[in-house]
Amino acid sequence: PTLAQWIDMGDSWEKVTPGGNAGYDLRVLRLTNANSTAPKAKLFSMSSVHAREYAPAELNTRFAEYLINNYNVDADVTWLLDYNEIHLLLQANPDGRKWAETGNSWRKNTNNNYCANTTSRGADLNRNWPFKWNYCSAALGCSSGVQCDDLYRGPSAASEPETQSTVAYIRSIFPDQRPD
Numbered sequence: 001p002t003l004a005q006w007i008d009m010g011d012s013w014e015k016v017t018p019g020g021n022a023g024y025d026l027r028v029l030r031l032t033n034a035n036s037t038a039p040k041a042k043l044f045s046m047s048s049v050h051a052r053e054y055a056p057a058e059l060n061t062r063f064a065e066y067l068i069n070n071y072n073v074d075a076d077v078t079w080l081l082d083y084n085e086i087h088l089l090l091q092a093n094p095d096g097r098k099w100a101e102t103g104n105s106w107r108k109n110t111n112n113n114y115c116a117n118t119t120s121r122g123a124d125l126n127r128n129w130p131f132k133w134n135y136c137s138a139a140l141g142c143s144s145g146v147q148c149d150d151l152y153r154g155p156s157a158a159s160e161p162e163t164q165s166t167v168a169y170i171r172s173i174f175p176d177q178r179p180d
Contacts, residue, residue: 003068003081005030012095013111013122020112022095026165031067031086038083041175046166049126051096051106060090087173093125095164099130107150109160115148118122123154125162133157 007028015023032040045063047056067086070077080086091097092110100106108122115121127133127143134153136142143153158164 001120002034003031003071004064005034007087007169009079009089009169011161012093013109013161014095015072016161017112021095021110024091026089026092026094026162028169029064029088029090031064031081031088032054032084033071033082036082040083040085042085042087044087044089044170044173046092048090048097049092050124051093051108052104057090064088064090085173087169089166089169092166096122096125108152109162111154111160114152114154115145118148120148120150122152123160124151125160127151127153128158128160128163130157130163 001092007030009028010026012023012026014021015025017023045060046058048054061094064086067077067081071081072078095110096106096108099110104119106122111122114123123142133156134145135141142151144151147150154160158167
C-alpha cells in the first residue's frame with residue numbers, strides 16, 4: 001500500500017450513458033514510495049487507446065509488476081519509486097477492449113451516437129485529443145469526419161468521456177507552467 005495506489009480518474013462512455021452496458025472506471029495505477037517526502041518528478045504512461053491493442057496494456061502491467069517486485073531489491077528501481085511518481089493508465093479504452101475480446105478487430109470506443117448499432121460505431125480516441133484535433137500530415141495520416149470510418153475523430157475535440165478524463169487527469173498532475 002505504500003508503493004501502489006489505484007486512482008479512479010473518470011468513466012468510460014458506456015458507464016456515463018444510462019440504459020446501456022455497465023461500462024467501466026478509467027483507473028490509473030500510481031506507483032511511488034508514499035513515505036518519501038522528497039520532491040518527485042512525474043511520468044504518465046497510457047496504453048491501449050485502440051481497443052485491439054492488447055500488447056501495450058500487458059507491457060505497462062509488466063512494467064508495474066517489475067517496479068513493485070524489485071523495490072528494495074534493485075537500487076535503480078528503489079530510486080525510481082523514492083524520487084518519482086509513475087502514473088500508468090493501463091487500459092485507456094475499456095469499453096472497446098471488451099468488444100475486442102469477443103473477437104472483433106475493434107479500434108474505437110463504443111459510442112453508439114456515431115454510426116449507431118453497427119460494428120463501425122464509436123470514435124477513434126487516438127484522434128479525439130484537443131491538441132491538433134482534425135490535423136493531417138503525410139507522416140501520421142489523417143483523421144476522418146465520417147462517423148463509420150475507423151479513423152473517425154469524433155464531432156469535436158475531446159468530445160469523448162475517455163479523452164476528457166485523461167486530459168483532466170494529465171492536467172491535474174502536470175500543472176500548466178506557461179506564463180500568463
